[in-house]
Amino acid sequence: MRVLSGMRPTGKLHLGHYFGVIKNWVRLQEEHETLYMIADWHALTTGYKKVDEIPQNVEEMLIDWLTLGIDPKKSVIFQQSKIKEHAELFLIFSMITPKSWLEWNPTYKDTKYNLLKIADLSLMFKGGIRDNLKTFIAKLPYKIEDFESLEEMLLDNVSDALIQALFEGYLDKEMLKELNVSKRDFYDTDTYGFLGYPVLQAVDILIYKAQAVPVGEDQLPHIELAREIARRFNNLYGETFPEPQAMLTETPRLPGTDGRKMSKSYNNAIYFADTKEELQRKVMGFFTDPQKLRKGDPGRPELCPVFFYHKIFTTWEKVEEIEEDCKRGKLGCVDCKREMLKNLELFLEPLREKRQEYAKDRALLRDIIKEGSEKAKSIASKTMEEVREKIRVG
């Protein structure tokens, strides 16, 4: 079975990417014909103002793919923009895709919300509220040990709440002005390309006649749209595209250092490119059960992200011991984090070394992309010959 998947090049990968996507890709390449796409045209959907970052991000992401086990001998690794046939089929599909399919796509609003530059928005909101927050915290009748981390925590939560409020329609022009945020910034993604990006996704799949696409539940409407476009094309011009199936994959929600979902935008991620020192700083700063203030306090491991990591990286017997000792107050969070750090480091250290090797060999990276893109192009151009013949244009 031919399986296709891709990722927008947003830079270095973190643990969440590995457990959510790459681990599954590595398994699939053992069982199927796999094509993995570096979706650099998709990076323009929201990043068209920051194009300087894209080439570097492509390389960093490829380095991580290789480090984590995507094997160019087993999978076709290619760069979307190297295969211009994607753009041609995108144009043709744009002609036959009813606008309402895109506007009513249930993920459109959510995706718009997610893909907007949340990190940038968050920073803008932070800028607007920072001064007042300092005064507010200073007035609190508590002795605050770590003023800065409390401030950061509040700033994060408040700016997240503001972003939510904005999208729910609760922030008017005046409030935005007070927060020093221009509404124009939110419309950077109000573009034709953004509305049409599921059409480009359909192209990515159909141009290779992929039979299956590994996706999380949130991506199901996009696969459905690809199937609808395939059906419409086939009805209009004759059987050409197979309808791709979604390979629903469970994506575990790996917590970041602050307990929220690991994400670059939240600044809570552990990267494969992190140095040993960076890893140590991040792990020792991990959020834990807030009710466990000192060693003797009983903890709730089921609510603690550190324990979540133990369940992945620590031996089963030791996990049971940690769970029990945490609940009984026999184990302190500092020791618990040290143990987690040790085990996580065992997993990350060899990968860090492997990553450095790939990072040194830029010529190899270029060759891998070139070779993979040539293979992908040969499939795509064959499909396009068939399409041109069917539509009598081109």
Ligand code: SF4
């Ligand atoms: S002892 Fe470990 S599992 Fe328990 S709250 Fe602290 S860090 Fe979390």
